[in-house]
Amino acid sequence: MTNRELWSAAVAATVREYGLLPPSLKQRVGELAAEIAVVKEAYQRLATTVDAEGICADCRGLCCGHGKHHFTVVDLLGYLAAGRELFTPDFASPVCPYHTGCGCLMEPGLRPLNCIIFLCDRVEELLPGPDRQELASLEKELRRLYACLELLLGNRFANGLLITFGRAHAAGSRLFTC
Ligand code: SF4
Ligand code: SF4
Numbered sequence: 001m002t003n004r005e006l007w008s009a010a011v012a013a014t015v016r017e018y019g020l021l022p023p024s025l026k027q028r029v030g031e032l033a034a035e036i037a038v039v040k041e042a043y044q045r046l047a048t049t050v051d052a053e054g055i056c057a058d059c060r061g062l063c064c065g066h067g068k069h070h071f072t073v074v075d076l077l078g079y080l081a082a083g084r085e086l087f088t089p090d091f092a093s094p095v096c097p098y099h100t101g102c103g104c105l106m107e108p109g110l111r112p113l114n115c116i117i118f119l120c121d122r123v124e125e126l127l128p129g130p131d132r133q134e135l136a137s138l139e140k141e142l143r144r145l146y147a148c149l150e151l152l153l154g155n156r157f158a159n160g161l162l163i164t165f166g167r168a169h170a171a172g173s174r175l176f177t178c
Helices: 003-019 023-047 053-059 073-082 113-117 129-153 161-171
Strands: none
Touching: 003 073, 003 161, 023 073, 023 113, 023 129, 073 129, 073 161, 113 129
C-alpha cells in the first residue's frame, strides 16, 4: 500500500468504528476530545508568547521535519467528534505530509500532541520559569486526557495513525476493543 492508500484506509476504518460506538460512549469521546482541544489551545497560546520569529526564520522549521507519524487515532477522533472536515495530506512534501508552504494544516486545538508540546531548546530558554511550569502542567493534563481516551476505547494509540492501523489490519483486529 502507498502512504496515500494507507491513509485513506486508516481514516475509513476509524470513521467506521467511531460510527459504530454506542451513543453514550461517543458522547464521552466527544467530551474528552473537546477538553483536549481546549488544553492544546492554552498550551499553544502560552508557548507562542515568546517572540521566536527571528529564531524560527533562521532555523526554517526543523521541528516539522518528521511529522508523518505524529498524527494519531486520538487526533483523528478530534476531527470526527468536532464534525470538522479532515485535511488531505501530501506525502510527497519534503517537510511533513501535514504541512503547507505557510504552516501546519491543523489548527492548534486539533494538532498532534507531539507537535503541540514540542519546545526546542532555543525557544524554551526564552520562556520565564513560571511559564515553563505552567506548560509542564498543561502537558501532564494532555497526557492524562489522551490516556482516558485510550482506556475508554480499549487500545493504545501512542504510535501514529498509519502504524496503528497497519498493525490492526495485519492482525485482523479492530482499532477500538471496547
Ligand atoms: S521552534 Fe525551534 S526547531 Fe521549530 S522552527 Fe522554531 S527554532 Fe526551529
Ligand atoms: S503535523 Fe503540523 S506541527 Fe506537526 S510536524 Fe507536521 S506540520 Fe509540523
